[in-house]
Amino acid sequence: MDGNIFEKILGQDSLFIDRKAFEHAFEPSNLPHREQEVDALVRNLVDALNGHIPSNMLLYGVPGSGKTVVTRFVLSQLLEKGNEMGHPVQTYEINCRNVDTKYRVVQTLASQLKQNGDYLIPFTGWPTDRVLETLIERMDRAGGVHILVLDEIDNLVAKAGSDLLYSLTNMNTLLKNARCCIIGISNDLNFTQELDPRVSSRLSQEDVVFHPYGAQEIQDILQERVKMGLKINSLEIGVIPLCSALAAQEHGDARRALDLLRISVQKAEQRSQQKVDPKHVRLAQSQLEHDQVTPVLRTLPLHQKLVLFCVIINEENGLRNISTGEIFRTYSEACMKINIEALTPRRISTLLNELDTLGLIMARNVSKGRGGRSKQVNSAIPKGIDSIKTLSENEPLIQEASQGKYMLQGRL
DNA sequence: TGTCCACTGGAAGGGAGGGCTT
DNA sequence: AAGCCCTCCCTTCCAGTGGACA
Numbered sequence: 001m002d003g004n005i006f007e008k009i010l011g012q013d014s015l016f017i018d019r020k021a022f023e024h025a026f027e028p029s030n031l032p033h034r035e036q037e038v039d040a041l042v043r044n045l046v047d048a049l050n051g052h053i054p055s056n057m058l059l060y061g062v063p064g065s066g067k068t069v070v071t072r073f074v075l076s077q078l079l080e081k082g083n084e085m086g087h088p089v090q091t092y093e094i095n096c097r098n099v100d101t102k103y104r105v106v107q108t109l110a111s112q113l114k115q116n117g118d119y120l121i122p123f124t125g126w127p128t129d130r131v132l133e134t135l136i137e138r139m140d141r142a143g144g145v146h147i148l149v150l151d152e153i154d155n156l157v158a159k160a161g162s163d164l165l166y167s168l169t170n171m172n173t174l175l176k177n178a179r180c181c182i183i184g185i186s187n188d189l190n191f192t193q194e195l196d197p198r199v200s201s202r203l204s205q206e207d208v209v210f211h212p213y214g215a216q217e218i219q220d221i222l223q224e225r226v227k228m229g230l231k232i233n234s235l236e237i238g239v240i241p242l243c244s245a246l247a248a249q250e251h252g253d254a255r256r257a258l259d260l261l262r263i264s265v266q267k268a269e270q271r272s273q274q275k276v277d278p279k280h281v282r283l284a285q286s287q288l289e290h291d292q293v294t295p296v297l298r299t300l301p302l303h304q305k306l307v308l309f310c311v312i313i314n315e316e317n318g319l320r321n322i323s324t325g326e327i328f329r330t331y332s333e334a335c336m337k338i339n340i341e342a343l344t345p346r347r348i349s350t351l352l353n354e355l356d357t358l359g360l361i362m363a364r365n366v367s368k369g370r371g372g373r374s375k376q377v378n379s380a381i382p383k384g385i386d387s388i389k390t391l392s393e394n395e396p397l398i399q400e401a402s403q404g405k406y407m408l409q410g411r412l
Numbered sequence: 413t414g415t416c417c418a419c420t421g422g423a424a425g426g427g428a429g430g431g432c433t434t
Numbered sequence: 435a436a437g438c439c440c441t442c443c444c445t446t447c448c449a450g451t452g453g454a455c456a
Contacts, residue, residue, distance in 0.1 A: 103440060124440055125431035301443090324419065344445060349420065365420070369454025372418025 015265050015276070021229030022262035024255055027072055032224060033217045034066050040208045041074040045181075048078065048145040049087050053172060053179040056203050058153075060189050061210025064253030067185045070210075071149055078147075088144030096156035102164035105156065106131045109148065113138035132167055139171075139178045146180040153184035154191040162196035169202040212252025218244035221254050222261055230265065236277040239264065243281055260284050289382040296358055297381075297390045303343055305391050305398055307331055307351050311361055311379050312387055313402075321376040324349060334401045352377060 020026050031038060037059075047054040059067045075091045082089035092109055099108050107121050110131055114120070118138070121131055139146055148168065150156065156164065171180050184203060192200040213221070222240050243264065247257035263284035268276040300308065310330040314322045328345050335342040343351075352375060356363040363375045381387050392399045 101441070122431060125433090125438095127432095127439060343443095345419085346421085346446080347444060350444095353421090365452090367419090367452035367454085368417085369452075370415085370417055370456095371454075372416085373450095373452060374417095374419050 012269070012272070015231055015234040015269055015274075016229060017231055018229045019262070021225045022258050024258075026225075027069065027076070028224065029073075030224060031066065031070060031073060032220045033213065034070050034210070037066070037070050037208055037210055038074060040206070041070065041183075042077075044206055045074060045078050045147070048089050048147065048181070049081060049085055051087065053145065054147070054181045055205035056169060056182045056184075057206045057208065058184045058186060058192070058204040059208045059210060060186050062212045062251045062253065063187055064247075064251075064255040064257075065210040065212055066254060067210050068151055071183060071185065075147065075149070082144075088142070089147065090142060090144060091147045091149065093149040093151060095151045096154075097152045100156055102167075103128045103131060105150075105164055106135055106167075110135040110138055113142055115141075136171060136174050139180065140176055143177045144179075146178060147183060148180060149183045149185065151185045152187065154186040154188040157191060157195060162199045165199045165203060166196060169199060213248070213254050214252060215241070215244045215248035218247050218252065218254055218257045222257055225258065226261075234265070234268075234275055236275050238278050239276050239281055242278050246281070246285055256288075259288055263287055286382075286384060290385055293360070293381055293385055293387075294390050296360065297385075297387060298393060300391075302340075302395065302397065303347075304351055304355065305395060306334055306401065307348060308355055308360060308379075309388065309391055309398060309401065310334060311355075311377055312381075312391075315379050320378055322378070323374040323376065324352065325374060327352070327377060338397045338400045340397065349375075 021028075041057070044057060045054045059071065061067050072093070079089055079091060090113075092112055094105055094108055096105070099105050103124065103126075106128060107123060110121055113135070115138075119134070121134065153165075165182075165184075168180075168182055182203060189209075192204055195203070219240055222243060226235065226240070239261070243257050243260045246260060247253050250256045260281060261284075264276050264280040267280040267283045267287075268274075271280075273280075297305075297308075307327065310327050311322060314326065314330060319326075324345070328348050331348060332342045352361065352363055355361045359380055361377050362380045363377045365373065366376050367373045379387075388398075388402050392402055
């Protein structure tokens with residue numbers, strides 16, 4: 001072979017000028033169509049600079065509607081101004097999807113305030129109250145205004161209840177030398193209904209709703225990023241509208257649009273083409289679907305995989321709208337075949353709900369009169385993904401069960 | 413109109429596994 | 435080592451239920 005294998009690709013002209021412009025973590029200096037929301041945050045948070053405590057806020061909106069990016073943008077400006085004016089402001093951002101228990105949230109916050117000589121708080125072990133006390137001590141020591149951003153806060157409430165939020169919203173009464181303010185970010189508009197009323201009144205002193213972006217608005221966002229990130233004239237007409245339209249279908253998710261565009265450009269580059277055309281967008285769309293689903297499939301726990309596997313097997317045999325009972329029977333049989341103990345029907349019901357939340361199945365409750373009440377389940381995995389193969393990877397038991405799928409088919 | 417099916421989903425709690433404190 | 439605390443996964447128990455059917 002001539003030359004180094006990297007040379008060919010390295011030497012290739014890229015259509016990107018700055019790939020970062022399309023990354024999720026990118027923080028643009030201009031946020032089109034979010035002026036009102038920025039304004040709402042600024043009007044509230046300005047209190048931190050006046051020596052007052054800003055109201056707690058709740059930001060609502062579908063994924064990719066700019067909640068996090070707007071918050072980060074405003075907070076970075078606030079930090080800057082705070083430093084300039086000599087009003088110390090501390091900000092914390094916690095994603096409650098990853099950090100989803102009372103203990104862990106408090107531990108994460110307190111750890112961020114750790115200084116030399118402070119205890120290292122273990123990730124489990126201490127009584128939560130003690131961690132909370134430590135947090136309050138450290139906040140007081142740091143002084144100033146502390147702004148806690150709890151992203152995907154609905155997740156936290158679903159798993160850990162209102163207890164933590166009660167403690168957090170109560171902190172101002174315990175702090176002597178510092179003040180704190182909470183910004184909750186939620187994808188779910190109805191989540192305050194699950195909160196303790198005392199908590200919800202304290203937490204949602206100010207609500208800001210982020211409406212989903214429309215196709216036209218997404219186009220504007222893309223245009224902006226294209227200016228920064230791509231060479232001039234690298235897109236065929238129609239690429240941006242197509243990306244926007246596809247993303248608008250996905251509940252107006254701007255992140256999705258950026259991903260689509262970024263991958264489309266990569267697809268064109270891989271084919272050594274000078275311009276991105278709508279064909280590349282279609283390719284990107286199917287890759288995105290694939291990339292979203294397969295890691296989820298791979299990392300499901302064994303029983304979760306088995307349940308999903310049973311849904312798929314049934315579907316491959318032409319059955320739609322499968323009931324919980326049917327799934328449970330297929331599942332029990334599969335467990336028997338691979339010689340593991342089956343979980344209870346109650347547990348399977350929960351697992352089905354979880355699969356539904358993950359978007360891997362569509363489950364709806366229906367009543368068939370005397371036939372009883374049950375779920376109707378269908379797979380929601382995009383076509384073109386070999387789900388059984390993916391489920392079987394590194395999972396010999398599933399492989400074994402899938403080899404017996406014709407036996408399973410027999411009883412259906 | 414009431415019955416009754418096949419579940420649903422809440423509540424409580426067990427127990428294993430991680431870790432800390434005394 | 436014994437006694438806690440916290441989380442995760444799971445079971446057991448059970449009241450509740452939408453709607454076809456007698």
